[in-house]
Amino acid sequence: MTHEEMERTMQFILEHQARFDANMERIEEKLDQLTVKHAALEDVVMKLAESHIQLVNSHKSLADSQRRLTEVQTETGERLDAFIVFVEKYISSRNGGEPPH
DSSP states (O other): OOHHHHHHHHHHHHHHHHHHHHHHHHHHHHHHHHHHHHHHHHHHHHHHHHHHHHHHHHHHHHHHHHHHHHHHHHHHHHHHHHHHHHHHHHHHHHTTTOOOO
16 A cells, blocks of 8 residues: 555545544434433423322312212202101191192
8 A cells, every 4th residue: 555545545534533523423412402301301201190190089089079979969869758758748647638739
């Protein structure tokens, strides 16, 4: 290999190394940006998970309240029915056994 060929080869290697270094620098910058965005995304996902847990707990609480309300409404209906029967008996006994008009 002549001196001139060796210089061209060295120049070629140096140019490629410079391009490689520049590319690596850009890649590292992009990686840093992605790392920041990834951390922000992790934060958003954690907040979303916490919100989901709160929503599930609220839904369970609402379902329990609905169940209790249904039970109370049933009990109230039964008590109202018993009261209506009592009043009807009371009225019919005052009317000499005649049903109210």
